[in-house]
Amino acid sequence: MGTDQTASKLELEDIQSIILRRRPSPYCGCHVLLRIEDASQGRELLRKLSPYVLSAAEYGRQETWMAVVITYQGLVALEVPESSLLSFPAAFRDGMAARASSVGDTGESSPEHWDRPYGTGDIHVGITLLSTTDSIFQASLEKARAVLASLPGITLLVREDFAQTPGARTPFGYKDGISFPNIVGNVVSLIVDDEEPIAAGEFIFGYPGEAGRMLAMPQPALLGRNGTFVSFRKLHSNVAAFRRFLNANATPAMSAELLAAKMVGRWPSGAPLMLAPEQDAPELGSDLQQMNNFTYGQDPKGLRCPIGAHIRRMNPRDTALEVMTNVKIHRIIRHGTSYGPPLPENVLEDDGKERGIFFIFLSAKAPETFEFLKKEWINSGNFLGLGAEEDPIAGAHTGKGMFSIPMKPIRRRLQDLERFTVTRGGEYGFVPSLSALRWLASSPAERATATSSTT
Numbered sequence: 001m002g003t004d005q006t007a008s009k010l011e012l013e014d015i016q017s018i019i020l021r022r023r024p025s026p027y028c029g030c031h032v033l034l035r036i037e038d039a040s041q042g043r044e045l046l047r048k049l050s051p052y053v054l055s056a057a058e059y060g061r062q063e064t065w066m067a068v069v070i071t072y073q074g075l076v077a078l079e080v081p082e083s084s085l086l087s088f089p090a091a092f093r094d095g096m097a098a099r100a101s102s103v104g105d106t107g108e109s110s111p112e113h114w115d116r117p118y119g120t121g122d123i124h125v126g127i128t129l130l131s132t133t134d135s136i137f138q139a140s141l142e143k144a145r146a147v148l149a150s151l152p153g154i155t156l157l158v159r160e161d162f163a164q165t166p167g168a169r170t171p172f173g174y175k176d177g178i179s180f181p182n183i184v185g186n187v188v189s190l191i192v193d194d195e196e197p198i199a200a201g202e203f204i205f206g207y208p209g210e211a212g213r214m215l216a217m218p219q220p221a222l223l224g225r226n227g228t229f230v231s232f233r234k235l236h237s238n239v240a241a242f243r244r245f246l247n248a249n250a251t252p253a254m255s256a257e258l259l260a261a262k263m264v265g266r267w268p269s270g271a272p273l274m275l276a277p278e279q280d281a282p283e284l285g286s287d288l289q290q291m292n293n294f295t296y297g298q299d300p301k302g303l304r305c306p307i308g309a310h311i312r313r314m315n316p317r318d319t320a321l322e323v324m325t326n327v328k329i330h331r332i333i334r335h336g337t338s339y340g341p342p343l344p345e346n347v348l349e350d351d352g353k354e355r356g357i358f359f360i361f362l363s364a365k366a367p368e369t370f371e372f373l374k375k376e377w378i379n380s381g382n383f384l385g386l387g388a389e390e391d392p393i394a395g396a397h398t399g400k401g402m403f404s405i406p407m408k409p410i411r412r413r414l415q416d417l418e419r420f421t422v423t424r425g426g427e428y429g430f431v432p433s434l435s436a437l438r439w440l441a442s443s444p445a446e447r448a449t450a451t452s453s454t455t
C-alpha cells in the first residue's frame with residue numbers, strides 16, 4: 001500500500017512521546033495505577049497532569065517523561081458519553097482479564113493469580129514516569145505526589161518501579177528494545193533497519209493505514225485522533241528454570257549460550273543470529289545501525305536462526321509463511337522495561353524474588369494485534385508449519401513444550417520446555433493525544449460544545 005510519505009505528516013506536538021520515541025538511556029521510573037472515585041476529581045487530575053505529559057515533538061528537551069493512559073473503566077469513571085464508549089473495540093471494553101483464557105493466560109498465569117489490582121477492573125488511569133537519573137525521578141515523583149494529595153477522590157492502587165539494567169538486559173539476560181518499526185512520517189526516532197515503511201495509521205489514529213484508508217477510531221474524532229492503544233503486561237521471568245533447561249540440553253556441539261540464542265534469535269548483546277551465527281558479537285550488539293539490519297531470506301530452513309525463534313516468530317520479515325498474511329499489519333511498537341533484581345549469574349535455584357518485564361505494546365489495533373500474536377504466533381506454530389510448537393520463551397508451555405532447531409544432517413528437537421514467562425497482570429489502555437486529554441479533562445458540557453464546534 002500507500003506508504004506515501006506526504007500522506008502522513010504526523011502532528012508530533014499532539015502525539016504522546018511514549019508512542020513514537022525511544023526511551024532515554026539510562027532510565028528509571030515507575031508506572032502508577034489509579035482509581036477514580038469521583039468523576040470531577042478524575043477530570044481535575046487530568047487537568048493537573050496535562051502540562052507534564054510529553055509530546056513526541058518536545059522529547060529531548062526535558063529530563064522527565066510522563067505518559068497518561070486510560071482504561072475503559074477509566075473512561076466510564078470520567079463520564080465519557082455512552083455513544084463514545086460504544087465506539088471503542090470490544091476487546092478494550094472487555095478488558096484483558098476477561099480475554100485471558102483465549103490468549104493462554106491459564107494455570108498460574110490466569111487472572112485469579114494476578115497481582116492486585118490487575119484483573120479487578122479497578123485500574124482507571126495509568127501514569128508512566130521516566131527519568132534519566134534517580135534524583136530527577138524522585139523530584140518528579142514529589143510533584144506527582146503533591147497532585148494526588150490534593151485529590152482525595154483519586155485512589156493510588158499501586159506503584160510499580162522499574163529501571164534499566166546494565167547493558168539494557170531483560171532478566172533472562174538479553175538486550176531488549178532494539179527493534180522499532182519504520183513508520184511513515186516518523187521523523188523523530190532513529191530507525192535501525194531498511195524495512196519498507198509502514199503506514200502511520202497502523203500505529204496512530206487519524207492517518208491512512210496499510211489498506212490506504214483510516215482505521216475506525218474512537219469517537220468523537222477529537223478524542224480518537226493522534227491517539228492509540230496499549231497492551232500492558234506484567235510478565236514474571238522464571239530465570240532459574242530457563243538456565244536449568246539450557247544446562248540440561250547443552251551438548252559439546254551446542255553450548256548453553258548458543259542454545260539460548262537459538263531460542264531468542266539474538267545473543268545477549270542483541271547481536272542477531274542472522275548476522276552473528278557462531279558467537280556473540282558485542283560490537284554489533286551496540287551498533288544501532290546494524291543490529292536490526294537483516295532479513296531471513298537467505299536462511300529459508302532456519303539453519304542460522306530457527307524458524308520458531310522468538311524474534312523470527314514475532315517479526316517473520318521475509319520468511320515464507322504457511323498461513324499467508326501481510327506481516328506489516330502485525331507490527332507493534334514495544335517499550336518494555338525490566339523490574340526486580342537480576343538473578344546472580346550461575347544461580348540455578350529460584351530465590352523467590354519477583355523479576356520480569358513490564359511489557360508495553362502500542363498500535364492502533366493493540367488489543368486485537370496482541371491477541372493475534374499471542375494466539376497465532378506465540379501459542380501455536382501452524383503459521384510456520386511447526387504444528388503445536390509454541391514460542392520457546394514466551395509460550396504458555398505446561399512442561400511439555402517442544403522447540404525444533406534445524407541442523408544438518410538432521411534437526412534437533414528439544415522436549416519438555418517449561419513455562420518460562422508467567423503473567424502477573426495486565427490491562428488494555430487508550431493513549432489519548434494531548435488535545436484529547438484536555439477534552440477528557442473538561443466537563444461534560446464543555447466537551448459537548450467542543451465536539452459540536454469541530455463537526
Ligand code: HEM
Pocket residue numbers: 170172174175176177178179180235236237264266310311312314315332334357370373374378393394421
Ligand atoms: C517475558 C517474555 C518476553 C521476553 C523476555 C521477550 C524478549 C525479547 C527480546 C530479548 C527481543 C529482542 C530485542 C528486539 O528485537 O527488540 C524481543 C523482540 C520482540 N518481542 Fe519479545 N519478549 C517477550 C514476550 C513477548 C511477547 C508476549 C510479545 C508479543 C505479543 C513479544 C513481541 C516481540 C516483538 C514484536 C519483538 C521484535 C521482533 C523483531 O522486530 O525482530 N515479546 N523480545
